[in-house]
Amino acid sequence: SDMSVKLVLLKSGEQLISDAKELVQDEVVHGYLLNKPHKVAAQKPLFLTEENEAPDDNVEIVFSPWILLSSDDDIVVPKDWVVTIVEPLSSVSEMYQEKVNEQSS
Numbered sequence: 001s002d003m004s005v006k007l008v009l010l011k012s013g014e015q016l017i018s019d020a021k022e023l024v025q026d027e028v029v030h031g032y033l034l035n036k037p038h039k040v041a042a043q044k045p046l047f048l049t050e051e052n053e054a055p056d057d058n059v060e061i062v063f064s065p066w067i068l069l070s071s072d073d074d075i076v077v078p079k080d081w082v083v084t085i086v087e088p089l090s091s092v093s094e095m096y097q098e099k100v101n102e103q104s105s
Contacts (some may be wrong), residue, residue: 004016005020007088008032008082010081011080015040016034016037016038016066017038017041017088017092017096018035018066020037023076030079031078032047033075034074034076034077037065038065038096040063061092063099
């Protein structure tokens with residue numbers, strides 16, 4: 001399955017990571033279908049050593065299911081709730097896919 005993992009920033013300030021597909025009707029994007037969306041929390045440790053390290057070197061990343069009490073894998077988010085959708089760092093995308101694959105196996 002061709003995963004298209006994106007970071008989705010919501011108006012609520014939440015950052016979600018998910019396989020995202022556009023929901024298009026009459027050539028207009030109305031929303032996004034997110035498969036197994038997880039909230040992303042990134043925390044920097046208190047002590048940073050090197051100034052010029054890659055952004056993800058010293059960041060602790062925690063994934064948690066966006067809607068904890070749902071058994072739905074696919075969740076629709078209306079377009080006007082989405083601020084922007086960006087490519088995650090490849091290392092973050094890989095971590096997310098590992099976590100999701102663990103849960104489904």
